[in-house]
Amino acid sequence: MHVALLTAALLGLGSALPEEKAVLTEPPMVPPPITRTTPAKVKIELEVVEKVMQLADGVDYTFWTFGGTVPGRFIRIREGDTVEFWLENHPNNKLPHNIDLHAVTGPGGGAASTFTAPGHKSRFTFQALNAGLYVYHCATAPVGMHIANGMYGLIYVQPKKALPKVDHEYYVMQGDFYTDADFGTKGLQPFSMKRAIDERPSYVVFNGSAMSLVGDRALKAKVGETVRLFIGNGGPNLVSSFHVIGEIFDKVYTEGGTNAQQNVQTTLIPAGGSAIVEYKLDTDGTYILVDHSIFRTFNKGSLGMMKVEGPSNKQVYSGKEVDAVYLGDESVATSLQARPAVTSPSAGVTDGRQLFIANCAMCHQAEGQGVPGAFPPLAKSDYLKNIATNNRAELVSFPLRGRTGKITVNGLEYNGVMTPVAGLDDAQLASVLTYVSNAWGNSAKPFTAEEVKTLKASLPAVPAAATGKE
Numbered sequence: 449m450h451v452a453l454l455t456a457a458l459l460g461l462g463s464a465l466p467e468e469k470a471v472l473t474e475p476p477m478v479p480p481p482i483t484r485t486t487p488a489k490v491k492i493e494l495e496v497v498e499k500v501m502q503l504a505d506g507v508d509y510t511f512w513t514f515g516g517t518v519p520g521r522f523i524r525i526r527e528g529d530t531v532e533f534w535l536e537n538h539p540n541n542k543l544p545h546n547i548d549l550h551a552v553t554g555p556g557g558g559a560a561s562t563f564t565a566p567g568h569k570s571r572f573t574f575q576a577l578n579a580g581l582y583v584y585h586c587a588t589a590p591v592g593m594h595i596a597n598g599m600y601g602l603i604y605v606q607p608k609k610a611l612p613k614v615d616h617e618y619y620v621m622q623g624d625f626y627t628d629a630d631f632g633t634k635g636l637q638p639f640s641m642k643r644a645i646d647e648r649p650s651y652v653v654f655n656g657s658a659m660s661l662v663g664d665r666a667l668k669a670k671v672g673e674t675v676r677l678f679i680g681n682g683g684p685n686l687v688s689s690f691h692v693i694g695e696i697f698d699k700v701y702t703e704g705g706t707n708a709q710q711n712v713q714t715t716l717i718p719a720g721g722s723a724i725v726e727y728k729l730d731t732d733g734t735y736i737l738v739d740h741s742i743f744r745t746f747n748k749g750s751l752g753m754m755k756v757e758g759p760s761n762k763q764v765y766s767g768k769e770v771d772a773v774y775l776g777d778e779s780v781a782t783s784l785q786a787r788p789a790v791t792s793p794s795a796g797v798t799d800g801r802q803l804f805i806a807n808c809a810m811c812h813q814a815e816g817q818g819v820p821g822a823f824p825p826l827a828k829s830d831y832l833k834n835i836a837t838n839n840r841a842e843l844v845s846f847p848l849r850g851r852t853g854k855i856t857v858n859g860l861e862y863n864g865v866m867t868p869v870a871g872l873d874d875a876q877l878a879s880v881l882t883y884v885s886n887a888w889g890n891s892a893k894p895f896t897a898e899e900v901k902t903l904k905a906s907l908p909a910v911p912a913a914a915t916g917k918e
């Protein structure tokens with residue numbers, strides 16, 4: 449076909465590269481192998497979505513995601529490709545976000561270039577110089593909190609000489625989660641900064657939920673087939689001792705790099721690191737994926753399954769399936785079902801505490817204590833006390849319009865972004881403001897829906913440009 453175009457591509461002339469859009473997949477799926485033998489200009493569009501999903505059976509959590517899932521979409525490109533990367537921050541989101549891709553050569557891995565407010569999108573371009581399996585994650589302050597809420601995923605830079613074809617490729621990523629309440633406590637559970645700093649997770653899970661790879665959602669294969677797992681560890685804190693009960697890894701590309709080790713039982717995956725694991729299925733049964741720091745598996749959720757159908761090979765193994773033994777644990781037995789997404793946490797809610805947990809606690813924290821340097825406290829806040837008494841319209845404007853610029857609370861200066869809190873009606877605003885101005889030792893006159901309505905009407909008009917929306 450176009451000889452000139454091909455020559456230009458071989459010479460690496462960016463402008464003449466053939467263009468394509470990357471196929472992104474949700475976990476546990478992996479985009480198909482790239483069959484091209486020359487570089488391309490690849491466009492990637494990744495959308496940040498903040499949403500409530502189940503962390504375990506009956507346990508809801510407000511995840512921050514790349515693409516609506518934890519981990520985020522799997523990205524596959526080829527060594528030498530030029531990548532035009534778009535980060536889109538959904539207008540309903542509450543926070544700014546960005547992305548640091550470990551596959552990027554350049555300051556911050558793209559973080560500064562992709563810092564994006566809700567309702568905006570950013571672009572930068574990089575060349576994939578090194579082959580390998582790389583973690584990407586959000587790097588917006590407080591970084592640990594963004595990662596802890598699920599903002600990570602994998603990008604595979606397929607080497608020029610692709611790995612041999614296998615029957616199945618799957619995507620699995622471990623993460624540790626921090627809630628005040630212990631594993632299994634039902635309801636919407638807020639993030640705990642204290643437990644995160646102490647590195648005491650209440651959940652350690654694969655693919656964002658204790659239920660993501662069990663029951664109907666187990667990984668599948670047949671006897672005689674070969675499997676390649678792209679495994680990542682988002683952390684934020686723990687190192688994974690990744691192991692598949694009943695299998696030996698024929699090959700492990702340790703740390704997602706180029707050289708393979710052979711015949712491995714357990715491979716160590718650092719936080720912010722990866723591994724490519726391959727094995728052939730010699731007999732049938734259910735094989736259990738675990739973090740072999742084993743209390744995490746039986747008490748915190750790090751358990752997945754691969755169900756292998758086909759004729760038993762009695763010569764290789766002639767016993768019972770391991771299934772029964774490992775299904776004995778209650779935390780797993782109760783979670784053999786799909787994980788529904790829960791939308792609009794505030795719909796119909798009138799309780800002030802609940803509204804606070806769903807709309808404010810992700811920043812101001814469950815007991816209103818704030819996060820040093822990032823989010824000011826509401827508990828015993830002199831600023832809140834003053835406006836709840838003397839300028840109630842300003843307080844109403846915080847959730848309605850957000851707040852940015854310098855602010856001094858209890859003698860400490862903050863300079864952050866509070867994005868507007870969407871979707872609360874007047875009664876709900878009254879309820880949550882009454883809650884925050886009277887909880888944790890605060891005290892002020894309660895708000896009513898009528899007062900909120902009047903105060904809203906009294907706020908100065910905002911020019912369209914200042915709201916960041918057309």
Ligand SMILES: [Cu+2]
Pocket residue numbers: 512544545546586587588594599
């Ligand atoms: Cu983020």
